[in-house]
Structures are given as structure tokens and as C-alpha cells.
Amino acid sequence: MAKRDYYEILGVGRDASEADVKKAYRRLAMKHHPDRNPGNPESEAHFKEAKEAYEALSDKDKRAAYDRFGHAGVQGGPGGGFGGGADAFSDIFGDVFGDIFGGGRRGGRSQVFRGADLRYDLELTLEQAVAGDSITLDIPAQVECTRCTGKGAEPGSQPITCKSCNGVGHVRVAQGFFSIQQTCPSCGGAGATIDKPCRECAGRGRVRKNKTLSVKVPAGVDNGDRIRLAREGEAGRNGGPSGDLYVDITVQAHPIFTRDGQNLSCEVPVSFATAALGGTVDVPTLEGNVVLKVPPETQSGSLFRLRGKGVRSVRESGVGDLFCRVQVETPVNLTAEQKETLRAFDAAIQNEGERHSPRARSWFDGVKEFFERMGA
Ligand SMILES: [Zn+2]
Numbered sequence: 001m002a003k004r005d006y007y008e009i010l011g012v013g014r015d016a017s018e019a020d021v022k023k024a025y026r027r028l029a030m031k032h033h034p035d036r037n038p039g040n041p042e043s044e045a046h047f048k049e050a051k052e053a054y055e056a057l058s059d060k061d062k063r064a065a066y067d068r069f070g071h072a073g074v075q076g077g078p079g080g081g082f083g084g085g086a087d088a089f090s091d092i093f094g095d096v097f098g099d100i101f102g103g104g105r106r107g108g109r110s111q112v113f114r115g116a117d118l119r120y121d122l123e124l125t126l127e128q129a130v131a132g133d134s135i136t137l138d139i140p141a142q143v144e145c146t147r148c149t150g151k152g153a154e155p156g157s158q159p160i161t162c163k164s165c166n167g168v169g170h171v172r173v174a175q176g177f178f179s180i181q182q183t184c185p186s187c188g189g190a191g192a193t194i195d196k197p198c199r200e201c202a203g204r205g206r207v208r209k210n211k212t213l214s215v216k217v218p219a220g221v222d223n224g225d226r227i228r229l230a231r232e233g234e235a236g237r238n239g240g241p242s243g244d245l246y247v248d249i250t251v252q253a254h255p256i257f258t259r260d261g262q263n264l265s266c267e268v269p270v271s272f273a274t275a276a277l278g279g280t281v282d283v284p285t286l287e288g289n290v291v292l293k294v295p296p297e298t299q300s301g302s303l304f305r306l307r308g309k310g311v312r313s314v315r316e317s318g319v320g321d322l323f324c325r326v327q328v329e330t331p332v333n334l335t336a337e338q339k340e341t342l343r344a345f346d347a348a349i350q351n352e353g354e355r356h357s358p359r360a361r362s363w364f365d366g367v368k369e370f371f372e373r374m375g376a
């Protein structure tokens with residue numbers, strides 16, 4: 001297939017200015033960028049085509065060659081004729097795409113590096129997770145050196161502009177008809193060399209230091225939730241943006257409550273007499289005690305729901321419920337007199353047969369039936 005004309009691809013005239021070429025490319029690249037059109041080969045082809053056209057027309061020498069010789073003038077040679085594709089891209093997109101596509105590209109005049117993302121495990125009590133809290137974190141991180149303000153040079157001295165690349169961070173190496181752009185080997189792309197390295201950071205511009213951060217934990221967070229603090233990760237290098245800090249949340253086990261999403265559950269011990277006669281029990285919630293009404297003849301294991309006494313989730317609307325499971329408590333440490341009373345009571349209801357103990361009755365029925373089936 002014949003290659004399309006570069007001016008046609010960018011939709012500009014042959015007399016288009018450098019700025020027009022840049023503008024046209026920026027528009028096309030935004031539209032067809034692979035990050036915005038995942039799995040779309042047509043967009044990818046458009047993107048590559050536009051990039052190639054821009055690389056040719058944005059360079060004065062290459063554009064002149066293209067104008068005279070057509071595609072033949074800008075092809076051939078290792079690496080397709082001109083290296084530094086990434087630079088051509090970042091020269092105009094460093095600022096535009098930095099945030100959209102994750103940053104970390106080579107931008108501007110020399111290479112910049114985005115700082116690393118950090119992760120922090122934050123353990124909360126259930127109360128903190130439910131009500132939200134403001135928490136101070138002490139995080140070990142690479143921060144900008146205050147002594148040299150990140151420049152890496154001892155105060156009073158200055159980084160010296162790299163002589164090999166004149167501070168640009170890359171050099172051009174002649175290769176036949178054209179020249180190829182390379183990261184400057186003298187300064188590693190930084191554009192400057194340091195004569196007297198900073199005492200504090202040994203010229204790195206960053207130091208390992210604990211930094212204190214305040215995190216607002218929203219109400220209703222749960223195990224596995226993650227809070228992102230943009231730009232609070234490690235400092236970037238050479239003016240690059242900082243990474244992000246991810247705070248991963250775990251919630252400690254609670255002595256009374258178990259949480260399941262928006263709902264809470266707990267066990268409520270109830271005396272034998274209250275369970276039999278009915279009554280009220282004070283039940284703790286995360287917002288103070290509430291009164292649970294225990295109806296007469298409540299069996300151990302019965303579940304009662306207190307609506308709206310659960311948790312307000314950080315994601316869903318509404319509030320969950322509190323489920324109370326009644327545990328009838330067997331009395332302990334009885335006096336001789338109390339035991340006697342209990343025996344008398346037991347004898348009284350035994351004499352009246354099974355009408356007081358429906359569960360025992362069905363259980364004994366089950367046992368009897370089982371032995372009959374076994375032929376005993
Ligand atoms: Zn320093």
C-alpha cells in the first residue's frame with residue numbers, strides 16, 4: 001500500500017508552521033492514543049501514522065528532505081531513520097498526558113522520573129472504621145533533600161550544565177544522512193553534572209526520611225478498602241512528579257461485634273428467668289446502649305434484629321442492622337437454698353408432663369423413632 005502524504009495525514013498545508021504541525025499532531029494523538037482506544041487496531045494505525053508524520057515534519061532537516069525527496073528522503077537507516085521517538089512524543093505531551101496516562105514520561109528538555117508509589121497498611125478499630133477518623137501516619141519515604149532543595153549540589157555551588165549535551169539531556173549522533181538522538185552518556189539525561197555533591201544526600205537530591213501525613217478515613221470503610229493519597233508517594237527525580245500513596249485498610253476484630261458489610265451481629269446473654277418470662281436487656285451498639293425487648297418463652301439461639309443499628313457503608317446508601325443472638329445463660333454458683341428452689345420448680349413442671357418443654361419432647365420422640373427403625 002502506498003504511504004500517505006505526511007501533510008495529508010496531519011491535515012495541514014505544505015506551508016504549515018511548526019506550531020500548526022504540532023497542534024495537528026496533538027489533536028490526532030489525543031484522539032487515537034492507544035491508552036484511550038485499547039484493542040482498536042485502526043486507531044493504533046492512525047496513531048502510528050500521525051506520529052511518523054509528526055516526527056518527519058517537526059524536524060527542520062527531515063522536513064526539508066521530505067519536501068525534496070518524498071518518503072524516500074526520510075526512510076532507511078537503523079531505527080527507521082530517526083531515533084528519539086519517545087522524545088518527540090513527550091516534547092509536546094509531557095504536560096498534557098502526564099496526568100492522564102500515568103506520567104513518568106520523558107518530558108521537557110531532560111529526562112524526568114516519577115517517584116515510586118508507596119503502600120501503607122493501616123489497622124483500624126471497628127469504631128474508627130464505622131465512624132471515620134483522622135489519622136496521622138508516619139511514613140518512611142524518599143523526600144526532597146532540604147539542604148540542596150533537591151538539586152543535589154552543596155549549597156553555594158550550582159549544578160554545572162553538562163558540556164556534552166549543553167543541558168538538553170540528550171545528544172545527537174550522526175548516522176548517515178540523519179542524526180540519531182540518544183540520552184546523554186555524561187549526565188545520564190539530567191542535563192547537568194554536580195561538582196560538589198550535597199553532604200546530606202550525596203548528590204541524589206533525595207533523602208530517606210519519615211514524613212508525617214494526615215489521612216482522613218471516611219466513615220464506613222471496611223477490610224480491604226484502599227485510600228489513595230495522590231502525589232504523597234516517593235519524590236520524583238529531576239523535577240518529575242511524586243508517586244502516590246495507597247493506604248490499605250484492615251479492621252481489627254471487635255470483642256463484641258462481628259461485621260458483615262453493613263450489618264453487625266453480637267451475642268446477648270439472657271438469664272433463664274428473663275428468657276422464660278420475657279423482659280428487657282440493655283444491648284450495646286456503637287452509638288451507646290439500646291433496649292432489646294425479649295418476648296416470653298424466648299429460646300437460646302433466637303435472633304433479634306435492631307433496625308438501623310448497624311453500619312453506614314462508605315459505598316452503599318442507608319444503614320445496616322444489628323442482629324442479636326440470645327444466649328440463655330445457665331446460672332452458676334447457686335446456694336443450697338437456690339438449688340432447692342430450682343429442684344422444686346423442676347419437679348413441679350416434670351409432673352405436668354411435656355407441655356413445658358416442646359423441644360425436649362420432639363428430641364425424645366426423634367430418639368425413640370431412631371431406635372425403632374434400628375430394630376432395637
Ligand atoms: Zn541534598
Ligand SMILES: [Zn+2]
Nearest residue numbers: 162165184187
Ligand atoms: Zn549531558
